[in-house]
Amino acid sequence: MSNHLNPGDIKAWTRRDFLQSSTLFASAALTVPAFVQSSALALPRPMMGLSSIAGVDEDRVLVVIQLSGGNDGLNTLVPYGDDAYQRVRSRIALSANEVLMLNRNGGLGLHGSMSGFKELYDEGMCAIVQGVGYPNPNRSHFASMDIWHTADTAGTGDGWLGKYVDSQCCGYGSGTPGAQTASNQGANQVQADPPPPLIAIGKTAPLALHGRTMMPVAIESADMYQWTGEKMGKDLNKAYIGSIEDRSEADMASGADDNKSFLVRTAMDAQVSSKKIRKAVDEKSLVQYPNSKLASQLSMVASMIRAGMPTRVFYVSHGSFDTHANQGGAQGTHARLLQQLSEAVGAFYKDLKAQGNEGRVLSSCFSEFGRRVGQNGSGGTDHGTAAPMFLFGPMVNPGLHSRYPSLTNLDNGDLKYTADFRQVYAEILDGWLSAKSSDVLGRGYKHLRVLKS
Amino acid sequence: MPALGTKPVKTTDSIAAIKSEDFGYTEARHLLLRAGFGGTDEQIRTLARWGPEKSVDHLVNYSKIKADDAGADAFKEDIIRPLTREERQRVNKARETGDEDTLAQYRTERQRRQREDRRQMRDIQRTWITRMIESPRPLEEKMTLFWHGHFATSFRGVEDSYHMYAQNRMFRGNAMGNLGDLLLGIVRDPAMLKYLNNNQNRKDSPNENLGRELLELFSLGEGNYTEKDIKEAARTLTGFTFEDNDFRFNRNQHDQGSKFVLGSSGNIDGNSLIPVILKQEACALFIVLKLYRFFVRDIPMDLSAIDTGSRKAILRLAQMFRRGNYEIKPVIRKLLLSKHFYDPINTGSKIKSPCELLIGSVRSLQVPVRDIGIVTEAMELMGQSVFLPPSVKGWDGGRSWINTSTMFVRQNTLIYLLTGALPTRSLLLKDRAYFDALALVPSLNTPGDSDPSDEQIVRELAMVTLGQAGDDVVDSVLSGARGSRGEGAMRSNEVVVRALVMLTSMPEYQLC
Numbered sequence: 025m026s027n028h029l030n031p032g033d034i035k036a037w038t039r040r041d042f043l044q045s046s047t048l049f050a051s052a053a054l055t056v057p058a059f060v061q062s063s064a065l066a067l068p069r070p071m072m073g074l075s076s077i078a079g080v081d082e083d084r085v086l087v088v089i090q091l092s093g094g095n096d097g098l099n100t101l102v103p104y105g106d107d108a109y110q111r112v113r114s115r116i117a118l119s120a121n122e123v124l125m126l127n128r129n130g131g132l133g134l135h136g137s138m139s140g141f142k143e144l145y146d147e148g149m150c151a152i153v154q155g156v157g158y159p160n161p162n163r164s165h166f167a168s169m170d171i172w173h174t175a176d177t178a179g180t181g182d183g184w185l186g187k188y189v190d191s192q193c194c195g196y197g198s199g200t201p202g203a204q205t206a207s208n209q210g211a212n213q214v215q216a217d218p219p220p221p222l223i224a225i226g227k228t229a230p231l232a233l234h235g236r237t238m239m240p241v242a243i244e245s246a247d248m249y250q251w252t253g254e255k256m257g258k259d260l261n262k263a264y265i266g267s268i269e270d271r272s273e274a275d276m277a278s279g280a281d282d283n284k285s286f287l288v289r290t291a292m293d294a295q296v297s298s299k300k301i302r303k304a305v306d307e308k309s310l311v312q313y314p315n316s317k318l319a320s321q322l323s324m325v326a327s328m329i330r331a332g333m334p335t336r337v338f339y340v341s342h343g344s345f346d347t348h349a350n351q352g353g354a355q356g357t358h359a360r361l362l363q364q365l366s367e368a369v370g371a372f373y374k375d376l377k378a379q380g381n382e383g384r385v386l387s388s389c390f391s392e393f394g395r396r397v398g399q400n401g402s403g404g405t406d407h408g409t410a411a412p413m414f415l416f417g418p419m420v421n422p423g424l425h426s427r428y429p430s431l432t433n434l435d436n437g438d439l440k441y442t443a444d445f446r447q448v449y450a451e452i453l454d455g456w457l458s459a460k461s462s463d464v465l466g467r468g469y470k471h472l473r474v475l476k477s
Numbered sequence: 478m479p480a481l482g483t484k485p486v487k488t489t490d491s492i493a494a495i496k497s498e499d500f501g502y503t504e505a506r507h508l509l510l511r512a513g514f515g516g517t518d519e520q521i522r523t524l525a526r527w528g529p530e531k532s533v534d535h536l537v538n539y540s541k542i543k544a545d546d547a548g549a550d551a552f553k554e555d556i557i558r559p560l561t562r563e564e565r566q567r568v569n570k571a572r573e574t575g576d577e578d579t580l581a582q583y584r585t586e587r588q589r590r591q592r593e594d595r596r597q598m599r600d601i602q603r604t605w606i607t608r609m610i611e612s613p614r615p616l617e618e619k620m621t622l623f624w625h626g627h628f629a630t631s632f633r634g635v636e637d638s639y640h641m642y643a644q645n646r647m648f649r650g651n652a653m654g655n656l657g658d659l660l661l662g663i664v665r666d667p668a669m670l671k672y673l674n675n676n677q678n679r680k681d682s683p684n685e686n687l688g689r690e691l692l693e694l695f696s697l698g699e700g701n702y703t704e705k706d707i708k709e710a711a712r713t714l715t716g717f718t719f720e721d722n723d724f725r726f727n728r729n730q731h732d733q734g735s736k737f738v739l740g741s742s743g744n745i746d747g748n749s750l751i752p753v754i755l756k757q758e759a760c761a762l763f764i765v766l767k768l769y770r771f772f773v774r775d776i777p778m779d780l781s782a783i784d785t786g787s788r789k790a791i792l793r794l795a796q797m798f799r800r801g802n803y804e805i806k807p808v809i810r811k812l813l814l815s816k817h818f819y820d821p822i823n824t825g826s827k828i829k830s831p832c833e834l835l836i837g838s839v840r841s842l843q844v845p846v847r848d849i850g851i852v853t854e855a856m857e858l859m860g861q862s863v864f865l866p867p868s869v870k871g872w873d874g875g876r877s878w879i880n881t882s883t884m885f886v887r888q889n890t891l892i893y894l895l896t897g898a899l900p901t902r903s904l905l906l907k908d909r910a911y912f913d914a915l916a917l918v919p920s921l922n923t924p925g926d927s928d929p930s931d932e933q934i935v936r937e938l939a940m941v942t943l944g945q946a947g948d949d950v951v952d953s954v955l956s957g958a959r960g961s962r963g964e965g966a967m968r969s970n971e972v973v974v975r976a977l978v979m980l981t982s983m984p985e986y987q988l989c
Contacts, residue, residue: 166633178674178686179634180869228858234867241882242858245901251885252892252900253978260975263957264982267950271984283826286876287884287984294881348584401577406584 084456085336087325087372088185088232089318089389091365092343094165096351097394097411097439099358100138101152101428105131108431112398115353116405122354126152132428136354137363140370144416149373149382151420151474153448155429157410157441161393165346165407168392173232175446175465184449184464185222185337186235191463223328224339225321233339240339246305246324250298268292304331310378311371318342319368326375329385336457342368345391349402365389369416382418386456386475389414390445396437410441413448415474419456425472447472488786488822492793492815497528499819505532506944507824510989511772512536512813513615515837518919518941533813537653537806539614552601554722556594557637591636598638602864603849605645606856609836610846620652620809621645622832623771625863628663628695629871630672632864639722640668641864656764656803657751660696664747667719673869676718678711680732685711690869692754698766698778701759702739709738714747761799765791765808772812773823775875790817825944828878829989831859834887835894837989841941842917842977844894845910851899855890859883879987891981895974914973917941921968931955931967935976942980954979 099116102123103109110117123133124142134142144150158177162168170179175187182190222233222240229240243249254261272292275285304327313319321340328335342365351358369387376382394411410429426443433440450461450469455477462468495504505524509516513536516524524532535542560568564583571579609618625648632641644666651659663669664687670676673687688711692702702710716731717724736745741753754760766778769791776783780791798808812818829837835852838844846852856862860883861872872878889900897908915921918937920929929937935955939946946954958976959966966972980986 164636166636170633180686182868228860231867236873236877241880243882248900249882249885250900251982252889252898253982255898255904256892256896256975256978257960259960260957260979263953264979267953267983270949283828283876283988284985287828287879287987290879290881290884291982291984294884297881298885401581 083334083384084458085329085338085385086185086452086457087322087338087340087385087387089322089365089369089387090230090339090341090343091345091361091389091391092165092169092341093346093391094168094393094395094407095345095361095391095411096347096358096405097391097408098397098405099351099353100135100362101126101154101412102133102135103131103428103431104133106431108397112431114399115403116351116358116399118353127424130428132424135359135362137359138366140366140368141414142366143370144373145422148422149416149418149420151415151422151425153413153415153425153443153472153474155410155426155439155442156390156413156445156448157393157439158444158446159441161409161438161441163393163407163409165392170231172390172392172445173230175449182236183230183232183234185232185339186240187464188235188337188453188457188459189222190235191459222337222339223335225324226339226341230339230341233337243301243324246298246302249301251295265295268295300331300333301328304328304333307331309375311374313371313375314364314367316364316368318364319371322368322372323375326372326379326381329376329381330379347395347404348400348406349404351404373416385417386419386452387414387416388448388452389416394439397431397434397439398437409435409438411439413445415448419476421474421476425474443472444469448474451475486784486787486822488784488790488820489816490786490789490793492790492811492817494814495529495816495819497530499816500529500532501525502940503824503944504529504819507819508532508536508813509615510833510837511818511827513619513840514609514833515841515989517841517843518917518937529814533810536616537810537813539617539653542613544612544614544617552597552639552642554639556590556597556639558721594636594638598632598641598864599853601638601642601645602862603853605863606832606836606853607846607849609832610839615840616809617649617652620805621649622863623768624648624652624659626771626866626871627767628659628669629866629869630666630668631866631868634672635668637668637671640666640671643722644668645864653806653809654804656760656798656805657755660691660751660754661748663695664691664714664717664751665724667722667724670717670719670724675714678715678717679730680712680715683708683711683715683732687711687717688714691750694870696754696763697757697759698763701757701763706738709736710750712736713738713745713750717747755803758799761803762792762795764803765795765798768809768812769794770874772809773818774827786817786820790815825985825988827989828875829987830872830874830878831856831861831887832863833989834859834987835890838891838894838981842895844912847894847897847908847910851893852890855886855893858886859890884987887987888982891986892978895977895981912970912974914970914977915968917977918973931959931964934967934973938973938976938980942977943983943985946980946983946985950983950985954983 098109098113099118102118104118104120104123118135122136124136124138125133126145134145141150158171160177162171162179167179171177173183174181175184222229224230224233224240224242225244226242227244229242233240253264268288268291271288275288305324307327309323309326313323318340325338325340328338342361345361347358350356353359373382376385390413391411394408395405396408400406429439429442446465447469450465451471451474453459453461453464454471455475502521502525506521509521509524527535567579568583570576612618625645628648630641630644632638635641647662647666651662670687673690674684675687678684678687685707689707692707692710693699712732712734713736716727716729718727719725731746733744735743738745738750739753739757741756745753770776774787776787780788794808794812797811801807817823835856839846860878866872893899895912897910898904899907918929918934920927920933920937932951932955935951935958939951939954943950954976957979958972962972967976
């Protein structure tokens with residue numbers, strides 16, 4: 025990635041080149057920020073339009089889909105054939121003809137509203153890990169979410185994906201967060217490019233993405249991700265951009281890397297990436313997405329992948345699943361949430377397939393906890409423990425993994441987990457993100473073989 | 478100013494006081510930015526006239542300044558409270574008999590209280606931000622913010638707004654006091670005890686969370702203790718818990734056995750652990766390094782990685798801190814007066830925290846706050862939500878504040894304060910509160926002054942916003958603000974606002 029830092033090349037690009045979309049790629053060497061510039065762009069070949077680069081690890085993407093509020097796993101992956109299930113959930117249980125059958129003998133099916141998931145499952149693009157949890161489950165939303173985000177049962181420390189970036193960059197824990205390095209305090213040397221950051225679609229980035237190396241980028245919408253000054257007239261915009269361009273060029277040439285030039289560089293990156301993201305999002309998707317918040321988040325992610333952004337991890341969320349009252353069965357609140365989820369993910373993979381990018385994108389879907397086995401007095405369910413996790417993409421070993429927790433051998437009315445969520449994380453890190461999971465998770469975890477090796 | 482990009486760092490190691498004749502506008506501005514949140518041109522000129530000694534004393538001896546504390550205790554103490562004995566009995570009975578209605582009633586009531594408490598937390602947040610904006614004692618608030626980041630505690634784990642508020646009051650009360658009192662305060666602080674699970678630290682099943690962070694993050698720093706010390710420190714803290722809003726020592730859960738921690742032994746408890754910690758050589762240096770990073774420069778915590786001048790200055794301050802029995806005020810006073818603090822490498826080069834950026838902008842530009850809710854939310858988007866630090870490590874600061882999305886939020890929030898326009902709304906829907914931008918131009922407000930040119934007006938605005946600005950920046954600002962309007966356009970409030978939009982969008986506006 026550092027070949028574009030050769031000052032000799034810089035002269036070839038003038039500031040007028042950049043921001044004109046026709047030459048955006050041509051001037052990438054100078055101005056396109058690391059996270060907008062696909063790794064392919066650093067190579068001496070033109071890179072237009074689609075961006076599938078088969079077999080290149082650097083182009084692998086992970087999309088995390090968070091179901092906030094505690095998704096009722098029992099009514100998602102439904103053990104309709106289990107008497108105990110029907111008995112303790114008389115008001116909300118689903119019957120055999122209300123599920124999409126996965127395993128007739130086992131009496132297991134997906135909630136009837138999840139045809140999008142079922143299609144992916146039938147195409148061999150969906151792995152379901154049953155009974156995912158962790159020891160001594162915490163039933164507080166915040167605490168349990170933090171545990172999932174930090175991959176630590178104390179729920180303290182940095183996010184697991186933030187630590188992943190740290191482990192790729194400078195060795196976890198070896199640097200001082202936020203500090204300038206000895207070299208960038210004064211030596212005539214430009215820092216190595218940071219790894220492409222993580223992008224959360226939303227107002228702020230979740231704890232999972234927080235590490236020591238860099239702050240995750242949060243993009244709520246493409247129109248939030250721009251300078252308001254742009255709306256204040258051409259003169260203002262032109263003068264501002266001209267000033268930033270001139271100065272970033274001068275800094276590049278001199279190799280300055282004090283805080284001021286770091287800020288100039290970032291301001292420049294912001295301008296370029298804003299244009300690029302808006303352009304990507306403005307482009308009509310290759311498929312029709314349903315009308316939901318999650319669908320528009322995933323459509324934005326698909327647009328960015330299509331535009332060739334080398335971002336490794338995208339984070340989206342959907343909810344709220346905190347169905348304490350009147351959650352419904354085959355129909356109702358919970359059914360609607362699952363339908364939105366399943367339709368959005370279905371459309372996302374159709375889009376990726378049309379782009380030719382499906383092989384690059386692994387998605388993982390989780391919630392901070394499942395819900396109690398029995399319904400409560402208000403036609404809802406209270407906070408529980410283990411629940412299924414879903415993984416999508418052609419790289420998964422399709423089908424069911426781990427085993428369904430017993431509905432009768434309970435821990436205080438709650439399911440006993442049969443797989444630790446960190447086993448799944450470890451496999452994603454080792455098998456998909458080319459990291460060493462023990463560096464990130466503090467120890468090794470046995471893989472469940474949810475990914476093809 | 479040396480060309481930072483090309484020369485190795487070299488700084489003066491002197492912590493002797495800066496001479497009066499070396500203390501001008503730039504130095505006074507630097508002092509106000511770092512020891513407070515910056516100030517108006519007039520405030521800067523006042524400090525420059527006073528000279529270093531009087532200025533620093535004014536800031537440091539803030540308790541002499543009268544501050545309006547009315548309404549500070551307007552928060553409810555018991556939105557979140559433990560169940561009374563009768564309530565507990567009713568709930569237990571309902572559980573036994575399967576009385577779902579009663580249980581649902583309690584659940585609903587608990588959820589209502591949690592909602593109300595989250596609302597109160599938001600009010601407390603806004604109250605503190607307002608206080609930072611309005612306080613006549615900026616250093617008091619800055620130090621309170623320092624301790625909040627040092628002993629980082631988040632409402633997310635505490636879930637009791639009043640505990641958070643009480644902790645903040647404890648930080649403010651001891652902000653310039655003695656480190657020993659702060660450490661003692663924190664091991665007895667309900668918010669911290671809850672946040673780091675010390676209420677679960679019992680003699681038969683110790684929880685090391687607080688013990689570990691007390692040594693690693695709050696006092697000594699990594700590498701200055703052993704794993705055995707952590708275990709023993711945790712034992713001393715067993716039974717340190719809270720009941721409702723007060724600290725409680727639960728004797729039954731306290732490990733009465735003899736402990737051996739950091740070279741001291743005996744029946745040490747959480748209280749007597751503090752002097753044991755303060756005996757450690759590493760303590761003074763660790764705290765001084767953190768203060769230095771907060772007030773002076775974002776250096777690595779590893780002393781060997783920084784320039785000789787800074788290293789020597791830091792070691793001198795640490796020695797003074799230790800010899801001065803960990804009194805905070807003298808060491809802050811020494812630092813703010815020191816030649817080293819005013820070394821060119823330390824001025825105009827530190828990345829502002831979101832608090833510094835927004836509070837500083839309101840204080841120095843006198844822009845209307847418009848909507849404190851929007852300002853608070855903007856801070857969150859920039860990565861700093863007070864009372865909600867990301868983890869017990871606090872905010873990393875420095876370059877970690879900045880990425881492309883936070884850069885936009887920083888620039889756009891300034892545009893909002895200056896013009897009332899929000900990024901997501903049409904310009905027609907902007908907040909109409911008037912901002913008198915012309916008041917920021919000294920030469921337009923000094924009777925009998927000469928007739929300033931547009932360029933001079935931009936230069937004066939650049940002084941307040943950026944400290945100093947190159948000709949290229951001045952040219953860009955002038956042409957962006959004026960557009961096709963001719964000379965004299967800068968006499969219009971609207972055009973001055975446009976110039977300020979340009980200036981505050983400049984990357985160096987993020988520096989202080």
